[in-house]
Amino acid sequence: MTYSALDDITVLDLSDRLAGSFCAKTLSLYGCDVIKIEPIGGDITRNWESGNPKNSSDSPLFLHLNSGKKSMTLNLEHIMAISILKALIKKSDVLIETFKPEKLASIGLSYHEIKSINPNIILTSITPYGQTGPYRFYEYDELTVFAMTGAMHREGLPERYPVRYGGETSQYFAGNTAASATTAALFKRLLHGGGEWIDISIQECMAGHPHQIGRRAPFIYAGDIDKRVSPRTSATGDREPYAVGTFKCKDGYFSFLPLGPRMWPNIAKMINREDLLINPRYDIPAKRTDLRKELEDIFQNWLNQYTRSEIFDFVQKAGIPGSPILRSDEVLSNTQFVDRGFFQTVTQPNGMILKMTGEPFRLTGLPKLDTLPAPETGEHTKEILKNILQMSESDVENLYKESVI
Amino acid sequence: MNSTNPLSGIRAIEIAEVWAGPFCGCLLGDLGAEVIKLESIQRINRGPIKPDADSGGYPDGIPGTDPWNRNGNFNGVNRNKKGLTLDLKTTQGVDSFKDLVAQSDVVYCNYARSVMENFGLSYQEVRKIKPDIIYMLMPGYGNDGPYADYRSMGMAIDAITGHSYLRGYPDLELSSNSLVHHPDAVAAVNGVMAITSALIYRAKTGKGQFIDMSQAESFMTHLGETYLEYQITGIPRERRGNRHPAFAPQGVYKCLGEDNWIAISVKNNSQWNLFCQLFNDALLKDNRFIDLRARIDNHDVLDKEIEKITQSYDRYDLFHFLQENGITSGVVIDSGEDTYAEPHLNQRDFFQVVEHPSAGIFPLTGPIIKYFGGELVNQPAPQLGEHNNYILQDLLGYQNSKIEDLSINNVIGTRPLFGSDMGGSRRIKP
DSSP states (O other): OOOOOTTOOEEEEEESSSHHHHHHHHHHHTTTTEEEEEETTTGGGGSSSSSOOOOOOOOOOOOHTTTTOOEEOOTSHHHHHHHHHHHHHOOOOOOEEEOOOTHHHHOOHHHHHHHHOOTTOOOOOOOOOOOSTTTTOOOOOHHHHTTTTTTTTSSSOOOOOOOOOOSSSHHHHHHHHHHHHHHHHHHHOOOOOOOOOEEEEEEHHHHHHHHHHHHHHHHHHHHHOOOOOTTOOOSOSSSSSGGGGEETTEEEEEEEESSSSSGHHHHHHHHOOOGGGGGGGGGHHHHHHHHHHHHHHHHHHHHHSHHHHHHHHHHHHHOOOOOOOHHHHHHTTTTTHHTOOOTTTEEEETSSEEEEOOOOOEEETTTOOOOOOOOOTTTTTTHHHHHOOOHHHHHHHHHHTOOOO | OOTTTTTTOOOOEOEEOOOOOOOHHHHHHHHOOOOEEESSSSSOSOOOOOOOSOOOTTTOOOOOOGGGGGOOHHHHTSSSSSEEEOOTHHHHHHHHHHHTTTOOSEEEEOOOTHHHHHHHHHHHHHHHTTOOOEEEOOOOOOSSSSTTTTTOOHHHHEEEETTHHHOOOOTGGGGGGOOHHHHHHHHHHHHHHHHHHHHHHHHSSSSEEEEEHHHHHHHHHHHHHHHHHHHHOOOOOOOTTOOOSSSSSSSEOSSSSOEEEEEEESSSHHHHHHHHHHHHHHHOGGGGSSSHHHHHHHHHHHHHHHHHHHHTOHHHHHHHHHTTTOOEEEEETTTHHHHHOOHHHHHHHHHEEEETTTTTTEEEOOSSSSSSOOOOOOOOOTTTTHHHHHIIIITTTHHHHHHHHHTTTTTSSSSSSTTOSSSOBBBBBO
């Protein structure tokens, strides 16, 4: 048996959608035994969006969020399901849930009741707006909750509408924060005993993010308003604007962020134009900012000759922060990620072989755990009822008949 | 120290700047750890410090006589820490660091892996002093592989992980995208989980360890479905802007007032019917929007129709009205005034009033991890070298004469040295 950081920890994942599932999945990567409780029809993300796998009804999102979990179906509308859930809670260490606030209490599972079943349980609640406050029952999705964090208003062009980030950013960020909070609570429990109720608000996680803190401080300190700006502007305003941002090159796009005028010589040398350094037209930052258009043309002409991978070498030699913009397929074959063995090859139940993302950090004092596929709906229902709750075959059959599972 | 907090009794040393390491430390501090931020008076790592009063980074725009203690961004992301200065380029500095390590549980650093090695403070060296130390390096691309020594920033990780490719307006070139440093924050949050997992392992086995974090890998776990989608469909995902592939309409629309917007997400036919009934019955019978397929195909025209409605509403009135009718929406709030005025965030004590000895009293962003019954840690960001005496005298038991000697040799101090690197292009005036 391999020894892991979080082994002996059983997590009940009662969540729907993204943040809670990701929290549980992240915990599973470090050894937690995660039981995903699904409605009889399966988790809604199994059919989320387009792009479902061949020979399978499960979406890429579901496969990603649930790899390594066990699946058990439970019809929470049924009174018998609640007693099964209570029995499972008794045997668990962590309960992750994403119901609307007060929903659990309405089915007889308030925190108080959960605690009376298992005084050491850690209840991790993840909701768009938290357990308290006027918006606690409001509906959300990535677009609308991201809007409510401050991150979106700043994103995009000044003359256009604000635009959100590319992924399910705030839900992932909150789910990850919840996994950290849960781990910290497990540490405290190990030393001092006792459970915890953690209240994670997706809105707060993203609004309390350093990006927003950095934008909010100038407002509260001095009344400065941080609006959407041209993509060639950087936060401090004096950073060689003709080379800031995203540029087209020979085979795609490349992002640069020179750190201030001290990088002017690095840039000039990188683009083989050391002559510019002795040209009085460009000798101070203010002139280079005024003449940004002609410098951007020079820079662009240089970029047009090279590929992203060539430019990546150049920026590393020049000491200028920058990276190629990769597409999802290019990320999979990137030399660094391949060399470090980040992606894990996992055979799915239907025989399909997929490369899945690995660990977000490596605990090098511990052996690496295998990455496992996501479960089929209810794949482990029987096993869990029999092994964890010691139910008999006929009891289990009865539950199927009663549509409890 | 408060015994109800998860990490009380844990001491961590932070060697970091910008966001990834500092925000990790900020969260550890929120959870009750004693976080000692290690800085030097030779090189100021507090963001670009501008001696000129041209930045709102300072209270009332005034840098004062100690601008390094008054930088808004720094003070915001360094709450709940103590400040120590040590010049690690000197033997005295390294020796003091080692003395501190002997009494600490965790060391973490967000610089390139060579930085600690060059100070003679690699994991191998540090564990000689404290065998069960938890030691985390979190460079951009990880601690081995061809990019191990590459420099990086959040925006670079955003690009290489494929996130930049998915951001921005679908109808414009990628060069219109702004730079985003979100992966820093993700690395910070994962750093907290890494450290607390390692603390659990240490509590069970007595063993410390080295944590190898790649900020890129940490963030790629947030994009996992996009890599799977390509493998399964053979088609890489493209930008979607504010739209969803399976719902319509979805978008951001103008409201009354300047730069005021609302985000609306109509998720199914019954919500669409309701939306039309509430605002404009004619849309319901309009052939261009008759079903989901039609609404997706005619989304641009549909957006114009919706904006005709929204632009005559106050954004908050509309938000509450839609939510009360079960239609998903959100106000596009800005990070400043709107966030500070947000009733929900205020009711949940999102802001905490912090008294900073140099910057003054301001409500700043509070903890994002909330435990019911947990006690709030609410200390201001440390001033440069503010806790030198507490750490060297009280923790390490140094004699006054030794501390004076460190001070005379500029190993410690509370003001940047003349000519020190201020993090931007400017040098501090004497």
